[in-house]
Amino acid sequence: MPMNLSISSVPRVDISTLTPEAFRQRYQQTWTPVVITGLLENEPDWTLEYLCAKIGDREFMVRNYERANYNSGEAKRSRVGSGVALETMRFSDYAELLRRGEVQENDLYLGKAPLKTTPLTQTSTWKTLGDKLGFTQPVTDFKMYMGSGSHRSGLHYDILDNTLIQLHGVKKIVLFPPSQTYNLYPFPILGHLRHGMKLRCCFSQVSLDHPDFDAFPKFKQALEHKQEVILERGETLYLPASWWHDVSGIDNTMMCSVNRFWRIYPARRALLNWERWRSILGVVCAIPYIGGNLIAALVQPHPQSTIRQILYRI
Numbered sequence: 682m683p684m685n686l687s688i689s690s691v692p693r694v695d696i697s698t699l700t701p702e703a704f705r706q707r708y709q710q711t712w713t714p715v716v717i718t719g720l721l722e723n724e725p726d727w728t729l730e731y732l733c734a735k736i737g738d739r740e741f742m743v744r745n746y747e748r749a750n751y752n753s754g755e756a757k758r759s760r761v762g763s764g765v766a767l768e769t770m771r772f773s774d775y776a777e778l779l780r781r782g783e784v785q786e787n788d789l790y791l792g793k794a795p796l797k798t799t800p801l802t803q804t805s806t807w808k809t810l811g812d813k814l815g816f817t818q819p820v821t822d823f824k825m826y827m828g829s830g831s832h833r834s835g836l837h838y839d840i841l842d843n844t845l846i847q848l849h850g851v852k853k854i855v856l857f858p859p860s861q862t863y864n865l866y867p868f869p870i871l872g873h874l875r876h877g878m879k880l881r882c883c884f885s886q887v888s889l890d891h892p893d894f895d896a897f898p899k900f901k902q903a904l905e906h907k908q909e910v911i912l913e914r915g916e917t918l919y920l921p922a923s924w925w926h927d928v929s930g931i932d933n934t935m936m937c938s939v940n941r942f943w944r945i946y947p948a949r950r951a952l953l954n955w956e957r958w959r960s961i962l963g964v965v966c967a968i969p970y971i972g973g974n975l976i977a978a979l980v981q982p983h984p985q986s987t988i989r990q991i992l993y994r995i
């Protein structure tokens with residue numbers, strides 16, 4: 682059967698044409714992704730120099746995805762999400778690795794870097810961002826995701842509403858609606874018993890670059906629902922909970938964005954959402970593994986770094 686590969690793109694809307702009420706009705710209640718422009722007019726370009734001046738001396742967790750793993754063409758367990766090897770690094774040292782090309786070479790990604798106590802998100806732009814869209818209940822603070830454009834996040838979904846804000850370079854986001862969950866072959870919930878939060882059931886086993894249609898035949902059906910967006914600097918993607926997404930760059934240059942998760946509105950959207958429940962079940966299954974690892978860490982002479990890594994993955 683011929684495959685329909687036409688790809689729809691996510692609509693764009695300028696904040697000047699949108700009230701919080703209109704945003705709720707048109708996008709939040711209907712579970713529809715949208716790119717919002719004009720939200721960050723006064724925000725400077727987050728170049729490497731700008732970031733070094735603001736947070737050069739701060740330490741963050743860096744994920745090592747090991748570029749060599751990419752050659753296998755499979756969504757390997759060892760390189761899914763934050764389950765990869767982690768290292769704590771000063772931002773200025775990470776910037777140096779980026780300048781030297783080592784970030785690209787090894788695919789070192791600065792993911793989920795907390796910006797709460799940094800000067801980067803202390804301005805009124807950031808404080809009022811949620812109000813402009815009618816988001817009143819943040820669940821997380823602003824977290825930064827940056828690295829080389831050759832990085833790819835891996836196809837996954839989150840269980841809260843998300844705003845992903847592009848601040849330097851561009852990101853390409855491939856999306857699939859929640860209706861496609863079982864055509865995307867998520868890792869099993871019970872995998873959390875064995876891997877804790879290192880291997881999450883919200884990740885797909887399919888490699889978007891080299892899909893194995895023999896192993897994952899229903900992925901062809903998912904492709905009929907694929908959407909794509911190139912997120913430019915200053916734009917914000919509203920990504921409703923449970924929408925599958927894969928985030929990558931389009932070249933080798935640096936890309937940087939910030940996300941924030943919000944409580945799902947209205948509450949019935951959260952209650953009637955199977956993807957959310959399967960992730961929650963996954964976390965419950967991970968509890969014995971996490972507990973065992975925490976106890977093992979506490980009997981080590983210097984447990985702080987291991988404990989920090991365990992908490993980072995939760």
Ligand SMILES: O=C(O)CCC(=O)C(=O)O
Nearest residue numbers: 826834839845928938940
């Ligand atoms: O920007 C990225 O690399 C990943 C962001 C993401 O997956 C998210 O905001 O949910």
